[in-house]
Amino acid sequence: GDSVTQTEGQVALSEEDFLTIHCNYSASGYPALFWYVQYPGEGPQFLFRASRDKEKGSSRGFEATYDKGTTSFHLRKASVQESDSAVYYCALGFPSSGSWQLIFGSGTQLTVMP
Amino acid sequence: EAAVTQSPRNKVAVTGGKVTLSCNQTNNHNNMYWYRQDTGHGLRLIHYSYGAGSTEKGDIPDGYKASRPSQENFSLILELATPSQTSVYFCASGGPGLGSSYEQYFGPGTRLTVL
Numbered sequence: 001g002d003s004v005t006q007t008e009g010q011v012a013l014s015e016e017d018f019l020t021i022h023c024n025y026s027a028s029g030y031p032a033l034f035w036y037v038q039y040p041g042e043g044p045q046f047l048f049r050a051s052r053d054k055e056k057g058s059s060r061g062f063e064a065t066y067d068k069g070t071t072s073f074h075l076r077k078a079s080v081q082e083s084d085s086a087v088y089y090c091a092l093g094f095p096s097s098g099s100w101q102l103i104f105g106s107g108t109q110l111t112v113m114p
Numbered sequence: 115e116a117a118v119t120q121s122p123r124n125k126v127a128v129t130g131g132k133v134t135l136s137c138n139q140t141n142n143h144n145n146m147y148w149y150r151q152d153t154g155h156g157l158r159l160i161h162y163s164y165g166a167g168s169t170e171k172g173d174i175p176d177g178y179k180a181s182r183p184s185q186e187n188f189s190l191i192l193e194l195a196t197p198s199q200t201s202v203y204f205c206a207s208g209g210p211g212l213g214s215s216y217e218q219y220f221g222p223g224t225r226l227t228v229l
Contacts, residue, residue: 098216
């Protein structure tokens with residue numbers, strides 16, 4: 001079946017470091033790809049989406065490019081801040097009844113130290 | 115602002131007992147979803163609904179029932195709770211409604227402990 005793999009369970013950085021969180025997917029069709037962020041005590045919230053090959057999604061300084069060739073959607077940020085500490089989820093989705101049917105990866109805990 | 119609320123926020127139940135988790139959304143979204151979140155598994159879909167009166171099985175429906183009595187409300191029911199159902203449960207809504215986004219909006223979660 002369709003699946004999403006996030007290889008890093010935890011990432012620890014210092015402020016102003018460069019961030020990369022890896023996301024690879026396996027899907028039988030042509031999914032949209034998503035990043036969600038979850039702050040402590042809250043539900044996940046949508047960060048951005050890309051729907052086609054080579055499309056870049058971005059929000060709040062984070063970005064990722066849909067790469068169908070390598071089946072990847074890696075999250076990057078040039079300079080992280082302590083406030084970016086959160087759990088990041090990569091997901092794939094197919095349109096369904098006016099919204100998206102999502103399959104999530106296992107999540108990556110990002111900790112940014114001042 | 116899209117809004118999804120869940121109650122209770124925390125629940126302790128006994129094995130074999132019945133548990134009902136409630137979700138309310140004011141986004142006028144057609145679709146609603148129940149997920150559970152476990153370390154190492156991320157978010158997994160339990161049940162979802164396309165509208166009032168409809169429920170569909172997600173990826174891990176065993177041991178759970180769902181009810182959608184209205185556009186705004188979606189409940190998750192554990193008829194016979196087991197310790198393996200200890201988890202954090204999230205409700206979400208999605209679809210055409212308030213605003214132009216079709217993304218899923220999540221509630222704050224319910225932490226369920228089954229002893």
